[in-house]
Amino acid sequence: MQKQTLKPIDKQLLDIYSDYLISSFSHTTATGLSRMLDNQITHDKVTQFLSSREYTSRDLWLLIKPTLRNIETDDGCIIFDDTIQEKQWTDENDIMCWHYDHAKQRYLKGVNILNCIYHNDNGTLPLAFEIIKKTKLVTNPKTGKTNRQSEITKNELFVQMFEKTLKNQVKFKYVLADSWFSSADNMTMVVNRKKHFVFAIKVNRLVALSKSDKLRGNFQPVSSLKLEKDEVMKCYFKGVDFPTLLTKQIFKDKDNSERVLYLATSDRQLDSASLNAIYHKRWKVEEYHKSIKHNTGLAKSPTKTVTTQSNHFFASIYAFHKLELLNMKMSLNHFALKSKLYVKALMLSFKELQALQSA
8 A cells, every 4th residue: 555645834834824923912814914915925825724734743843853953962851741722712623622621620622732842951842742632422321411532542642752752863861741641651661762751740659668568569659658858769659660769849839838749750860959950841841831822822813623723733833943943043032032023013013103194
């Protein structure tokens, strides 16, 4: 069977559309882009670009690969996390549907995207993304209500994205993720592939304090350990053959309430300070999510179909890459760059108004 060749992305239109996303401060539309360019590119051409085949992580990789090769280092990190962009008034479909937001502890209607980013001291780049598609309809026999479900779990997507990163020969040392991805299987997979993990751990995870305890099945919950703040303890997680290091962080939330965070790593050379410092880099994925939502128009498109919506999200992620290139060049973060564009737009608008008034 002959392998199907995918039609390449129209790079010129992608650059124009992604620049439009960065430059805009309101909703972005095909008509708006065409008008901005004085109809040099028609509304139909923009629509056709967004309606083309669905752009994927493979397309993103081909675009960001040259930049990554220039900045990657052996001690880099790849970071996994998902985000939900609420789109309350958009018609429901396979990607625009209801997702549970663990931070807000309620269901939100919108798009859920699992992201993998690369980070080191040189910069932050999007490596891969997967839009969660809930294509399976399941009816609750008790309530009669029909809900959407994905046919593949986020942990399965995590594995696929991790393996693809290795296949692409990305240089990195650590895999960072929150407790959602810190299963025994994922721990084992990362170590078997000669990498290290630094994962957040749920308090009910079971550990043994020695190999002999593990062999006898003497496990206890992480929360029951006599582990002081910033102390490092060697332990064996249930279902994991090798020893790991465990540490505990205690910090205060905005409401001044105390929270405990347990971290585990396969790198037994780390002390508590180093372990905490590496995991702190996971915050870069939160900054990434914030930037694509506020600076590259992730939600600011009235697209209606799965393909046009997916391709708009793809362009928004690619636009982050372009902002990061500017950040590397000018040492201005994404919000400072966006603010610079906003002030310039105000100046030009003010100048045009003055000209109209004096005509």
